[in-house]
Amino acid sequence: MELAVDRERCIGAGMCALLAPELFDQDDADGRVLLRDPVPPAAHHSAAHEAAHNCPAAAITLLGRASAPPDRHTGD
Numbered sequence: 001m002e003l004a005v006d007r008e009r010c011i012g013a014g015m016c017a018l019l020a021p022e023l024f025d026q027d028d029a030d031g032r033v034l035l036r037d038p039v040p041p042a043a044h045h046s047a048a049h050e051a052a053h054n055c056p057a058a059a060i061t062l063l064g065r066a067s068a069p070p071d072r073h074t075g076d
Helices: 015-019 042-054
Strands: 002-005 024-026 033-035 060-063
Touching (some): 015 024, 015 042
Antiparallel strands (some): 024 033
């Protein structure tokens, strides 16, 4: 898995830094996303998926093959 961020698209909501602080931070100057680790280890793939899914500006892109996010299906 590889991560990419679009700082121009980012609105500085900070969900990524909250959900995956080992992968993302916020710029002190403008509050926009800073990518800490563009190629995270497998242990952080779930957090990367969660951060990308919850980014209100869709500023995080997951590239390449990656482990799937955990199944959150609770049943019907």
